[in-house]
Amino acid sequence: MRTMKRMAGALGLAAAMATGPNIAHAADVSFMSFTYAEQAGKPSVEKMVEGFKDQTKLTVEPIGYAWGDMQKNLFLRARSRTLPDVAQLSERWLPSVASLPGLVDLNTVYGKDKLEAIFAPDALAIGRLGDKQLALPLISGSIGMIANKAVLEKGGIADLPTTVEDFRKDLVAVRDKVPNSVPYTMATKNNGSILIDFMLWNWVFGGQLIDGQGKAVVDSDASRQALAFMVGLVKDRLAAPEIDRPDARRLMAQGASAFFFDAPQARTFLRNFSGEGEAFDKNVAPIKTPVLHQGDQSTSIQWGHLLVQFASGASAKPDAPADQFLTYLTSDAVQTQFPVEQSALPVTKSARQAVSNDPYLAAWAQATGRARANEVGIWSNAAELTTIVGEEVQGALLGQKSADEAIASMQKRLATSMASARK
Known part of the structure; x- marks a missing residue:
């Protein structure tokens, strides 16, 4: 919480110094993007930038930061009054970024009714806080389970698992029959990644972290069972320490893993x-997250990338260069190409219809089940909550404390954080 307060102090200083960011760039638009910092995604961003220039004669300066560094650098830029015109966010960051100076309510630029007519409702919703449209979606989907069919075949597995019991049996088969494999590349490092895996298994077992009123409710039999299940996977060499999402992707691509959780862009x-x-x-098969009991509803996490705009006085018009860039990024020309290149769902109604014949995206939509909001990401103290969950889960996975001890400590720390955030 001290970190969040220091950030809040920095933002207060920035807000006191100016009504919005100091926009002064060599190009017409500056675009801060984590996809631009990724080897697989950089060519797609460059293609969008060039396409926008060809269409409008306006130039864009892409600024790349790794996914894990984006929030920190946005706060630092707020302090130095060098926020970009447009920034790419993960959907879970929006609550913490909402207090940055100069953030534009895009309903005031384009009109609420017009946005609702253009965008798919589920996609538009992830950029909304209260009655404000603080972001437009860029790509959308969910976080769910992916299987490697080639590895399953080596393990002698013919049918995809539907229950937790089936899932564990398949992991054992892969461990025993596929040398040097990590059957399930569960996230065991990086608090943000650990949170996702624990949240999903916690839901599978019937648990919850924080209820809709902001009360910590993780101290339950269901949550203890979920964490004990994850601890058992590491203990039995069905998962491994020191695995983050990039590691999982590489092991999956190298034929050394059978299952992991990720967003649809994993295919790319x-x-x-x-x-x-x-x-x-x-080899890539999106599958429903295994359920505890046959007949239970499978679950996944709402996911997407967002676009936010910063402007002096938090005010903008549709013909401003940054808003023309936003319009271009959500046009059919981009939405029928960029999301597909990133193996994600387009965000507009017309683009979704245009790419409806993509078998992978169709399979992903079928496997989504009940997509639930990230129950940590919606709170202003999401960064601290993520750290708490990650540290406690990792402590249990590494054998530093029992699952019961980790859940009890998590409950206490989450409750303290939520109480402080409401003050």
Whole structure:
């Protein structure tokens, strides 16, 4: 919480110094993007920038930061009054970024009714806080489970698992029959990644972290069972320490993992890391998250990338260069190409219809089940909550404390953080 307060102090200073960011760039638009910092995604961003220039004669300066560094650098830029015109966000960051100076309510630029007519409702919703449209969606989907069919075949597994019991049996088969494999590349490092895996398994077992009123409720039998299940996977060498999402993608692409959780854009990473390109697609199977009991509803996490705009006085008009860039990024020309290249769903109604014949995206939509909001990401103290969950889960996975002890400590720390955030 001290970190969040220091950030809040920095923002207060920035807000006191100016009504918005100091926009002064060599190009017409500055675009801060984590996809631009990724080897697999950089060419796609460059293509969008060039396409916008060809259409409008306006120039864009892309600024790349790694996904894990984006929030920190946005806060630092707020302090130095060098926020970009447009920035790419993960959907879970929006609550913490909402207090940055100069953030534009895009309803005031384009009109609420017009946006609702253009965008798919589920996609538009992830950029909304209260009655303000603080972001437009760029790509959308969910975080769910992906299987490697080639690895399952080596493990002698013919049918995809539907229950937790089936899932564990398949992991054992892969461990015993596929040498040097990590059957399930569960996130065991990086608090942000650990949170996702624990949240999903916690839901599978019937648990919850924080209820709709902001009360910590993780101290439950369901949550203890979920964490004990994850601890058992590491203990039995069905998962491994020191695995983050990039590690999972590489192991999956190298034929050394059978299952992991990721967003649909995983296909793009797997194509790249395998060295096989689209030929690797035959191995990639989006599947429903296994359920505890046959008949339970499968679950996933709402996911997407967002676009936010910063402007002096938090005010903008549709013909401003940054707003023309936003319009271009959400046009059919981009939405029928960029999301598909990133193996994600387009965000507009017309673009979704245009790419409805993509078998991978169709399979992903079928496997989504009940997509639930990230129950940590919606709170202003999301960064601290993520740290708490990650540290406690990792402590249990590494054997530093029991699952019961980790859940009890998590409950206490989450409750303290939520109480402080409401003050």
